[in-house]
Amino acid sequence: MDFGPNYTKTTERMLVTFIVSLVVCATYMQLRHLSKVFAPENRLYMNRLYLFCVAYGMLCYLLAMLKSPGRPKQSNPTLANIDKMKKENNYCEKCRNYKPDRAHHCQHCGKCTLRMDHHCPWIMNCVGINNIKQFYLLSLFLAFAGIQTVLTGVYFFFFDHTPELVDHSYKKFPMLIFYLMFLIVSGMMSFTLLAIVISHMN
């Protein structure tokens, strides 16, 4: 999702809050309601698999957000050196520092990032040489968890008619609308995450 170049820290905080709330809601729904579509003997395993994906995904999320993406070492180049670096396109005017090949200056962080992939507002950080692995792992594992939520959700609401479930109020209007919107948002997020992983595989 592209927010253009001018989003603020407040937008980024809102996006992080949105992700954390969505994951908490999805986990609650999955464990409390949706996992009932699995037979009791399989439920424990499916819940463990789900919790593993969420826990590992969120751990990677935290690391991708908090780790430094990789910044060039600060040096004090001489005037002669600066001229040479400028000629070789290896000088950042804003940082007044050496900028190695494949490093880029990020206008959101106000710093250069080594092997910069992009600045991700969803993790309030650049994705660079040091945190790109965590970025892909969080995308992959949260996508797995999200897809499980969507698939079990669709089955739960549309195909499952076991007596255990039929009388529950959340299968009726207006809660049904809330849950369906929730499933649509979860589905969109999961497929976006999966698309990120696939597009970066090569």
Ligand SMILES: [Zn+2]
């Ligand atoms: Zn810079």
Ligand SMILES: [Zn+2]
């Ligand atoms: Zn950045």
